[in-house]
Amino acid sequence: MSEELTLRVENLWVSYYLEGREAFAVRDVYLDVGKGEVVGIVGESGSGKSTLAHAIIGLLPRNSRISKGRILFKGKDITGIKTDQRYLYRGTNIFMIFQDPMSSLNPTMKIRDQLQEAIDVRLGKRGWNIGTWRPPKGNNEEEIVDSLERVGIKRPRVIMEKYPHQLSGGERQRVMIAMAYLLKPSLLIADEPTTALDMITQAQVMRLITELRESLGLSVLFISHDIVLVGQIADRIVVMYAGKAVEEGKAEEIVESPMHPYTKGLINSIPDGYKNEKRIESIPGSPPNILKLPPGCSFNPRCKFAMEKCMSEDPETRVLGGRKVACHLY
Numbered sequence: 001m002s003e004e005l006t007l008r009v010e011n012l013w014v015s016y017y018l019e020g021r022e023a024f025a026v027r028d029v030y031l032d033v034g035k036g037e038v039v040g041i042v043g044e045s046g047s048g049k050s051t052l053a054h055a056i057i058g059l060l061p062r063n064s065r066i067s068k069g070r071i072l073f074k075g076k077d078i079t080g081i082k083t084d085q086r087y088l089y090r091g092t093n094i095f096m097i098f099q100d101p102m103s104s105l106n107p108t109m110k111i112r113d114q115l116q117e118a119i120d121v122r123l124g125k126r127g128w129n130i131g132t133w134r135p136p137k138g139n140n141e142e143e144i145v146d147s148l149e150r151v152g153i154k155r156p157r158v159i160m161e162k163y164p165h166q167l168s169g170g171e172r173q174r175v176m177i178a179m180a181y182l183l184k185p186s187l188l189i190a191d192e193p194t195t196a197l198d199m200i201t202q203a204q205v206m207r208l209i210t211e212l213r214e215s216l217g218l219s220v221l222f223i224s225h226d227i228v229l230v231g232q233i234a235d236r237i238v239v240m241y242a243g244k245a246v247e248e249g250k251a252e253e254i255v256e257s258p259m260h261p262y263t264k265g266l267i268n269s270i271p272d273g274y275k276n277e278k279r280i281e282s283i284p285g286s287p288p289n290i291l292k293l294p295p296g297c298s299f300n301p302r303c304k305f306a307m308e309k310c311m312s313e314d315p316e317t318r319v320l321g322g323r324k325v326a327c328h329l330y
């Protein structure tokens, strides 16, 4: 594995135990994220994006498991790392921002103490254990103020004395990005980080993530259902459907000339503005229930190009130039 690779996911299968059996939410996923690279994961709700992210960061719920495959972080196999060790590992090297920052901020701790904790973790004074209140170890007030200023918080000394619920959604997401500045992780996983925000705040948070990446030289896994948003930030895009990576390639190539009918559907369902054309043609039907995946290609019930073969054979992933695509059309 190249030293320049931050993350490699190989042949990953992740399942949930549902209705007395194993149902797969992530199926045979391969993924590489290079040093300093931004990889976007795109797909409709239920396509397995969050499950993939949670498997990488070690946050799968109790009814879920990695059934097969490996996750390598900077060449180190983190698939088998136990939860307590992962806590430490995760805190210092992989950091995750969620759609709802309240789920990772501690409601009983002032912003100042939570940001101090991030510094303490970076300095090796403690492991990462979000959700547990402990007195801060250090007192790096100026660094905390500086991090809040970097993310556009206007009155940092006022904001840092507040509790998370006293902040707006946009401010909370800025605090999460400030936390990343203080932790200096190698990989940032951002799972729908702007979905709950208004358009202006969304654009600001996107810019902040870009600045964070440039400033720390970190790798980013950016997850969203919005292919245009992902196209703005990502170097490469992986399109997921029913737990499988159905297409992968350079971001601009995927957005400009999608190959897989599902990717085409995602692009065509963009409301308007893109290329100054109106295109509202949503994909018919809805994603399958993972307990009842259709035989053959999982997309076949919704695909207008479906052939007989698609009903019985799951297509293999083919490499075509710089593109990977899993579809019988190619």
Ligand SMILES: Nc1ncnc2c1ncn2[C@@H]1O[C@H](COP(=O)(O)OP(=O)(O)OP(=O)(O)O)[C@@H](O)[C@H]1O
Pocket: 016, 018, 025, 043, 044, 045, 046, 047, 048, 049, 050, 051, 052, 061, 063, 225, 289, 290
């Ligand atoms: N805790 C859980 N228990 C059982 N099934 C789950 C659980 N979490 C997710 N799933 C199932 O796994 C599949 C993939 O869900 P996942 O949340 O990973 O998709 P997603 O693409 O991130 O969608 P969303 O954007 O809605 O979160 C779905 O069929 C979902 O119902």
